[in-house]
Structure formats: C-alpha cells, structure tokens
Amino acid sequence: MTVSDCVVFGGGPAGCAAAIRLRQRAQADVLLVDRAAPAGRYQIGESAAPAVVPLLAELGLRQDLAELGHLPCYGNRSIWGGDAVNEQDFLFKGQGFGWHLDRATFDRQLRDQARECGVKFLDGLQLQRLGWLPKRQCWGLELSDELGGKRQLLTRSLVDATGNRALIAQRMGATRRRLDTLMAVAVLTKLPGGLDNLSLIEATEHGWWYAADIPGQRQVIAFMTDADILKQQELAECGQFSEQARRSELLPSLLADLTDGSELFVYPAHSAYLDRVSGPGWLALGNAAMSLDPLTASGIHCALQDGIRGADALLSYLDGDSSGLVGYAQATDQALRHYLSERLAYYRLEQRWPQATFWQRRHQPTT
Numbered sequence: 001m002t003v004s005d006c007v008v009f010g011g012g013p014a015g016c017a018a019a020i021r022l023r024q025r026a027q028a029d030v031l032l033v034d035r036a037a038p039a040g041r042y043q044i045g046e047s048a049a050p051a052v053v054p055l056l057a058e059l060g061l062r063q064d065l066a067e068l069g070h071l072p073c074y075g076n077r078s079i080w081g082g083d084a085v086n087e088q089d090f091l092f093k094g095q096g097f098g099w100h101l102d103r104a105t106f107d108r109q110l111r112d113q114a115r116e117c118g119v120k121f122l123d124g125l126q127l128q129r130l131g132w133l134p135k136r137q138c139w140g141l142e143l144s145d146e147l148g149g150k151r152q153l154l155t156r157s158l159v160d161a162t163g164n165r166a167l168i169a170q171r172m173g174a175t176r177r178r179l180d181t182l183m184a185v186a187v188l189t190k191l192p193g194g195l196d197n198l199s200l201i202e203a204t205e206h207g208w209w210y211a212a213d214i215p216g217q218r219q220v221i222a223f224m225t226d227a228d229i230l231k232q233q234e235l236a237e238c239g240q241f242s243e244q245a246r247r248s249e250l251l252p253s254l255l256a257d258l259t260d261g262s263e264l265f266v267y268p269a270h271s272a273y274l275d276r277v278s279g280p281g282w283l284a285l286g287n288a289a290m291s292l293d294p295l296t297a298s299g300i301h302c303a304l305q306d307g308i309r310g311a312d313a314l315l316s317y318l319d320g321d322s323s324g325l326v327g328y329a330q331a332t333d334q335a336l337r338h339y340l341s342e343r344l345a346y347y348r349l350e351q352r353w354p355q356a357t358f359w360q361r362r363h364q365p366t367t
C-alpha cells in the first residue's frame with residue numbers, strides 16, 4: 001500500500017487552503033476526505049473581509065469574485081454602543097472592499113481549485129480507526145463508506161479541518177473548550193432593493209442582529225443570542241423572530257417578505273478552542289482549532305490563513321523539521337489571546353442594557 005504525504009479531513013475553506021498549498025509548494029500527495037453538507041440547509045457565513053482576497057490569490061483563485069457569482073460588500077451600517085447609526089466604509093480604511101458570498105458556491109469553488117491542483121478527493125467516507133504505525137513511521141487509517149465497505153490508508157501526516165467537530169484532534173486526545181453558548185437563528189428574504197452592498201449590525205437587549213445581501217437578490221437576516229435566551233424568547237419561532245426584528249431600527253424594511261411559514265435555520269455559533277492544535281504528524285486548522293464569534297466576520301479569513309500557514313508547517317515536518325508545528329501552535333495561542341481581548345473590548349462598547357443577561361455574560365473576561 002502506498003503512503004500518502006497527507007490526508008486532510010474537511011473540505012471547507014481551511015481544509016481546501018491547506019490541501020492546495022501542499023500541492024502548490026511541494027506537489028505533495030494529498031487526499032481530502034469530506035462529509036457532504038446537509039441538503040436544503042442554508043450555508044451561513046457569507047461576509048468575507050477584504051483581507052480574504054489576497055489569500056485567495058495566493059491559492060491561485062485569481063478570478064474576480066464578482067465573476068464567480070459573489071457580491072461586493074462596501075462596509076457596515078451599525079447601531080452598537082449608542083442609538084446613532086454608524087457607517088464604516090472599507091474603502092476609506094484603504095483595505096479595498098469585502099464580499100457577500102454565496103457560501104455554498106464559494107466552498108465548492110475552493111474544492112474545484114483543489115481538484116485542479118491535483119488533490120484527490122475521497123467523498124462519503126467516515127473515519128473508523130486511526131493509529132500510529134511505528135514500524136512504518138506513518139498513520140494507518142480505516143474508513144468506511146455508507147454501505148459498510150472498508151478502505152485502508154497510510155499517510156505521513158494528518159490535517160484536521162473538520163470545523164467544530166475537531167474530529168482528528170479529539171482522537172489525538174486534545175480537548176475542545178467552549179467559551180459561550182452563542183447560537184444564530186437565520187431566515188432568507190427576497191427584496192429587490194437590497195441593502196446598498198452593506199452589512200447591517202444592530203445590538204439589542206437580548207443579542208444582536210446581522211443582515212446582508214446574498215447573491216440571487218436575496219438577503220440573510222440573523223439574530224445571535226445564547227442558547228437559553230433563544231429558548232426563553234422563543235426566537236426560533238417565526239412569529240417571535242419577526243416581532244423582535246420589527247422592534248429594531250435597521251431591519252423593519254427587510255421584513256416585508258417574511259411570513260409565518262418562512263423557514264428559520266438555527267446554527268451553533270459559540271467561540272471555542274482546542275487545548276492542543278498540533279502534535280507529531282498532525283495539526284488542526286480553522287474552526288477545528290478555534291471558532292470565532294460571527295461578530296468578527298473573520299472566520300473565513302482565519303481558516304484560509306491557517307490552511308496556508310499550517311501547510312507550510314507540515315511541509316517542514318515532512319522534511320524532518322518539527323519546529324514548524326511548534327511555531328504553528330504558538331501562533332494559534334497568540335491569535336486566541338488577541339481574539340479574546342478584542343471580543344471583550346468590542347462587547348464592552350455596548351453598555352445600554354446593564355441588567356440584560358446576554359450583555360452581562362459578554363462583559364466578563366474569559367478565564
């Protein structure tokens with residue numbers, strides 16, 4: 001049986017970026033195991049910061065994202081920390097503009113790019129067993145398909161890019177620590193006018209709203225709050241959701257299309273991190289390593305960046321130098337500290353509801 005250089009688990013932005021980079025820099029023999037996204041469910045996570053574009057170019061995705069079917073996003077309109085409406089234009093910050101992606105299409109485009117680079121995809125397989133084979137100095141994997149058929153693989157290294165599952169890292173004994181219970185409830189609407197290519201963000205007593213245009217003259221409207229508050233306020237019910245949205249300042253004009261029969265989608269959106277993101281012959285990337293509050297709108301950027309940096313660290317490991325994996329873990333630790341202080345500072349800007357549970361929780365530093 002041949003021994004591949006790397007098996008990547010997870011075909012989201014992090015896994016694709018790593019696989020593409022491993023091919024581009026070293027023509028490594030890379031297999032990618034992905035699990036199909038649930039059919040009919042809106043894939044959330046559509047705002048791409050301006051900083052995503054140079055990373056995509058680095059990965060060889062040189063086409064203009066508009067040509068690939070995505071919409072430019074020029075900035076944010078927000079009500080946060082006071083009653084005034086603020087507009088922040090990306091262009092005035094000298095960053096270029098961001099994007100509102102059709103997220104399912106975007107992820108598919110990344111997978112296509114990986115295929116073109118020579119990454120071999122193994123779809124529909126589930127990891128059953130995993131172990132280090134000392135005599136062969138490689139990992140042995142057993143995977144199974146839906147019909148119970150078995151497939152065995154040997155590989156010199158493993159990448160965990162399975163998002164919140166952190167499948168490989170947890171098999172390696174790492175622990176994923178959740179920092180909150182944030183959830184998102186989202187609905188899609190169809191308004192021809194749109195939102196002026198801006199993202200809307202508005203803080204309210206029980207959490208915060210987010211809305212954005214998405215390709216197809218549609219909009220996504222989402223509310224972020226903690227799991228218990230979501231339940232108490234019955235926000236996963238369309239009636240309550242639209243009632244609360246109607247009380248906001250920025251959203252009422254978007255609700256014309258919303259009916260009692262509109263489908264609501266609920267997603268976990270908590271922050272979390274792994275206590276160990278790498279070890280000999282493996283590393284975790286993107287959400288698997290650390291999941292960020294959607295308020296940052298930087299999950300895609302971090303996933304792509306982790307993919308690129310993680311692949312570079314893995315290539316050094318495959319050349320016999322483990323220091324890259326240690327450096328990768330240190331950089332992730334620093335990124336976590338930076339994220340936690342930024343998250344705290346941003347939530348502390350909002351002091352209008354000192355008695356509200358959602359904000360009291362957000363104003364406490366993470367220990």
Ligand SMILES: Cc1cc2nc3c(=O)[nH]c(=O)nc-3n(C[C@H](O)[C@H](O)[C@H](O)COP(=O)(O)OP(=O)(O)OC[C@H]3O[C@@H](n4cnc5c(N)ncnc54)[C@H](O)[C@@H]3O)c2cc1C
Binds near residue numbers: 035044126288294
């Ligand atoms: C409500 C919400 C809103 C968000 N909004 C934004 C936003 O506006 N902008 C932004 O930048 N980010 C946003 N994010 C975050 C962003 O979506 C993630 O950070 C990003 O998708 C992480 O990429 P990833 O590749 O690490 O993981 P994922 O995108 O989660 O990909 C993981 C992949 O692993 C696969 N997988 C899972 N288990 C297995 C398994 N056992 N075997 C094989 N494959 C497996 C999955 O099918 C998937 O393809 C948002 C997140 C949430 C929850």
